Amino acid sequence: QSGVSARKDGTVNVTLEDIGGLENIKEDLDEIIRFLKDPTTFTKVGAKPPKGILMEGGPGVGKTLLAKAIAGEAKVPFYSMAGSEFVEIIVGVGAARVRDLFKRARLNAPCLIFVDEIDALGTARASAGTRGTEEHEQTLNQLLTEMDGFTPDTGVVFIGATNRADLLDPALLRPGRFDRKIEVNKPNVDARQKILQIHLSKRNVNPDIDTARLARNLPGMTGAEIASVVNEAAVHCVRREGSQIEEEDVMYGSDRVLYGVRGKAHDKD
């Protein structure tokens, strides 16, 4: 995943510069980053800091990357779990995991907690089915308790991500829990070009490559798909024993990602 790695102290080396597009969202993150950098600046003046943020958007649009960039810019630890990791059969296990995660975060504050697929534990109860319902309720209740327990002094920001905000339990959406919602959309052509440039910049690329034209040829692709295209392009470049990634490598990568097979049109092997 784009060379992203967690450091020993839990911080990550991702910055806003690693994100292509999503400019309007990036501007809005400044306040959260400032809070994490120094929570006391908020508490001193009695300003209400952001505490819960819900990110909504389809797979691969950069929700996790955005959350990592917030933590990376603020240089605070990033704690992440997938909602599905809390879903257990044995009653109490999920709730204990939620408790542990928040406890660890409080001990290492200021920091950021990121829970991907939050719908897995926060789905409206009626649709949760009968099996495991008690466990599910306990886990969700624990999460709600933890979120309510945050005060500005806690210095923890909680970010939940979902593809389906409409499925979330209304309790999670009540005021004071997720006080901010961020919608993350697929990139337009300019953003696709930036994403392409970001991922190409980490590789050996022919500097004359026309990224604007290539971006036009990646219609509807997400950031994650564009990252895969670049990866495939690099592999193709190696295979043809090239020294630099060329446009044809990227076009090959695009076919590979779009159709999952070797693109005939660009396959010169």
Ligand code: ATP
């Ligand atoms: P999911 O819902 O499947 O978890 P997500 O929205 O959290 O998806 P990410 O995990 O952030 O998506 O994206 C996966 C990878 O795709 C990132 O690590 C990065 O390499 C690339 N990527 C996605 N969006 C962007 C972007 N806007 N700019 C640069 N790279 C991106």
